[in-house]
Amino acid sequence: MNSIYKITIFSTAILFVLQSCAVKKFIPEGERLYTGAKVEIESDSVINNKGNLEAVLEKALRPIPNKKFLGMRPGLHFYYKMQQEKPGFINRFFYKKIGEEPVYQSDVKQYEVEEILLNRMENRGFFYSDVNSEFIENEKEASAIYTVKAPTPYTIASYQLDSLRPPVYSAIQQSVAKSQLKKGLRFDLSNLKLERERIDRDLKQKGFYNFNSSFLIFEADTNQYDKKRFDLFLRLKKDMPQKAIVPYKISEINVYANYDGQDTTVTDVTRFNDRNYINSASHFKPKYLDPFITLEAGKLYSPEDSRNTARRLSTIGAYKFVNIQYKEKDSLHSDSLGILEANIFLSPLNKRALRVQLQAVTKSNNFAGPGLALTYSNRNLFNGGETLNTTASFGYEVQMGSGSNSGNTSIDLGLKSELIFPRVIFPIKIDTDFFKYAIPKTKTSLGIDYLSRTKLYALFSGTARFGYIWQANKFVTHEIIPISINYTKPSNTTPEFEAILDENPFLKRSFDQQFISGLNYLFTYNEMIETSKTNQFFLNTTLDLAGNSISVFGKENAMGTKEFLGLEYAQFAKVDVDFRYHFNFGNEQVIAARLFGGYGYAYGNSEVVPYVKQYYSGGPYSVRAFRIRSLGPGTYNDENNPNSNYFDQTGNIRLEANIEYRFPLFSFFKGAVFADAGNIWNSKALPTYNGKDKFTSNFINELGMGAGIGLRVDVQGFVLRFDFAAPFHDPSLSEEKRFNFNVNETVFNFGIGYPF
Template identity: 25%
Template structure:
């Protein structure tokens, strides 16, 4: 069987196997523009036929196609009927059913080979001629009116041919003058007010796309200024190139409105339309549009109707409308109304229709179909991890619309789970010894909810929303056990396309650890380091272990006292001091009350755009109001010289983040992507360090892929902690993505960065960013990966190698562990940036 398979593959690797005697396999297209070889993917795509796709330089899909038999039915029939008794013997040996299954299998396999493979691309002279015509048309549309193109075929080997296309451009035509001829004085006035934004510029090369864009711009401008009946057909460009020495004189012509009768037509000047009435049907469906109106109200000139009792406060609906009575008609108002009503998540996509009135006004009829007021959800999950043998969870949820008659949405979800742990420190004979329960409430209000009017600062066209959240959770026997309470008030708005701004007016988080004595059971790496030192210096025998928590606490207290054990080194004392500092940080209760502002600019034109940038900025401040209150009321401080609220020392810090991502489309499905990140959190006043939840970490599938998450840093420290974190982070990622085969893509990458401590109470010099010389401790990882694009998501697999590891001594950091044995294997969904 193996011999047959190998023989088949060798035979299939003859790329001209399926090429006829008088046919030629197309192996390459080359385009020369003014004798210079073209490298533009856009130009390559103009050719009507492409060579077979290759992977690593080989036409793999063509080879797969060649494995299929073109006349499989005849081959099977000839084999089965090669003698009178052969088919009968096979039926007796296999049975008729099995023989039929074998035949279907052979046919199915052959069909799969053809579908998966790719038929050979046979040189087609007519397609080459069409390609020449398309090349000439493309360059003509881009200003080279004297262009000429041709092609010739180059015999590469037997039955293999390359086609070379030659394009001679000549001199490009440029815009020399722009004039206008507009019949309607009103249209002429609107045109002249905005002609400085014209897409056609004097001195620029003629391009058809610019003329099409200018036609769209004129149409949009007129329709946004009340010319309801206007369409693109009324815009004509008269282009004169006769005797102009490669220059183009353009006349913009806009004709009057054409009114057609049964047997004739006439033209009249366009008119500006105003909105007379706006009728909002609040519970309209196709089936109910003829039902009797039961409730109606007029509010600020809007007419609201319902076939039953009106379910919405009038202001809640009219605030979402940009189409206003007495206002000049505008396409933009209609688009904004569509978008704003859709963003309410209360209605299906709205239906907006205009009716012309005899007095040059319009009546806008807006039909709204409410979605279900309530949606219930219920999810279950079964999981396992290094913490628990098995766990079960349930997640009920409720989604309510128009909860206060103002198009608000309320999301209420719960979470409950139980699990079985094999924790050695747990002496209770209970199988399900892990439990967690919590609830989350989110209220979204489709406007700025604030005591004062904010319309002048954040007008409604910016789609402002207010989000109020409250969540509570309790864990038992998960880590340190904890209870947490979170509340937040957030405002979000979009001042321009691609720009989003948000303010967290307050975001409060309270975390209480219920079982800090369990610390060394959770952070086992720290415990192992502590235990090894105790054994090495003879504090305990090599057969004993420090007990948790009493043994560990006693050992740490003795080492950090004024009389440490005689045999312990200064380095070990520093290590234990770091372990103790980290333990204090991670077991302390947290109270964080912060305010934050964030800004995001994303210039992507669509989800398929691969030439864009995204800039993110965030500034967060915590604890300032509470510190001011503590000072005003002369509150007492605790033993650590910190103010407390609810017996917890609240956090005080300022934190900022800058994140910039840029993609370049290199053509031929090649993308160069970079991401740079800088973040710093500075504690002050009531804090000596940053809470764990607000600190930075490095490593992982979306960061430096040569290290696992939380494994890198801080600085050059040789930390073996389970979760390394710090309050300063620098990162730079560079990745080249390329197509390998159909929907399979490859990537090579370099990840640079690290985390450090700065301006806090960590005194480990290896972990601290002191000055620019600390940049020598920046880690570098490199590697490669594969991605498969399922269209709705991208499955990603990356292998990262430690290229420059700052945890080693200087001079011994490059390529120290650069091998597959020390590589980190990452699996992710979608691209890392």
């Protein structure tokens, strides 16, 4: 049955290719399919940046020919299929997605295109150009060639200000002195528009609140020269309002800290640092809110200060809207200075929120069951923008299937509290003026977790973290956690569990070191927030160091290892690099790629990296053709190990690569086709894995690979993901059997959010 299925798909693909190549037979008599045009530039002089000029001209060519893919025109193919009496469901579906009407030679208006090309040439200084065109025709297709004869372009001889009215004259004069419009530069209308916008930005930054770039006019004078040069003059429009040429100063700043969108009734005013905080004392203490505001009374209006203030206030996390409005004080206006009142309206989020998460869990060891998490949030705990998140979680799993371990249960209870201060808490006072883009936040968290597995053990763990997160600019975020403590303590261990540890010294050693104290640093560069960009990049690097600081106070025990406060501590270094790239080519179509590499190194007091810090591979956010934590290490096969299903397969090296094509289906449903590759290894071969886990130069041949399809339900950024993947290279098999696309071993993955 599978063979018939594969043959049918292959035959359909071949038929589709043949039909796509045969669209010529549908072209009406007397018509030719228009396949596009090219531009050839002929010039008597050297043209600087000729490639850029050609790109501008080619972008102006009309009409746009039908799209091609691998030499075929599938959109055109499905258009012609739709003209049949009974097009069928498949043709109707693909026509709706990619179909397009044909573009014929008769649709090309040569003279109109020639006029557009002439206009583009004149806008770039090539006045009195000439354009000719001709068609290159064959039996069913036609293309066009546009030949542009470019004369010597006009260049700038001088750039200077015309007579302007004060006080704007000196401000524009300073801006013109920094101009890129220099002597010898070719006339270019787009450069003049950019110059006007640049000067407008400069003037706004100097307080000219009512100025507009449309008030600036360029004039060119060629009378002084006979060799295609011109003097460029900048002047202001006549009858321009007086308000546009005077700077404005901020006289007063009012901060409405608890604004509901309508009511501006003043019940309480607190004066702090030359600013008026209205209705703030009982909601957000002015001394905590004030550092986020960069506007200052007595200073000139600055749009940059407005943007910085709005952005910084938004990062607090307590407000849903930040709106800054300026009001002109006409009674205080003079011929040389205007006065503004700045009003900052802050609309708070609901102070308290409750979130419930229900999930279903399946694992490679056949454990499955429900999970519940309840999160309570307080977004303004001490009236200083502090955010408290407290999460209580419960998980219950039962081991499914047949065998001696069937029916084993696992119960997981957790409680975690995270408190985020929107300011730096440090023994030495930090000057927040240094952080122009955003003020760092202080993050603290405490958590406890209890895990009980029948017939094995109970595991109690506690964590504590203290650190800072800082957004340096729009794309870059730093997070440093100088204090990170993790403590685990097994209890109620059974003889069966002890026997497993005795058989696996590697696993036993990773459980022995119960105390981890270290430092974490994360660097993130994220262009994914720029949704309009064609090429988006993402980079996340993580450094995890443990045991170095407390090693100074460690005391050696009878086993030859060191302890701190009676606890054996771990020493290791771990580095992760996660790189992602998105190529957006319109109509919500994306090619997403990811590379991940990680390495953990144990030293000093540790022989192995602690179990909770080791890597695993497989699952909905990894190599999706393999169940979570079931891939590797290396070429290890766990089928003959009866105890392997108790613990996840881990290693201290991890490499992964993923690529995915995402496309819209209908409404909020989206599809995906993907391929994944990856594995984990150990830097030193361990007896537990029969030496098959060691990382070598042959690692490429030991990658687990799989491919599949997926469905996404994307509702305003909240994504439910369903992926079906099958392996086509399984490193746990013998080399002659590894390459086999086995649809019968398809793995279903459910996830929230995109995998990368």
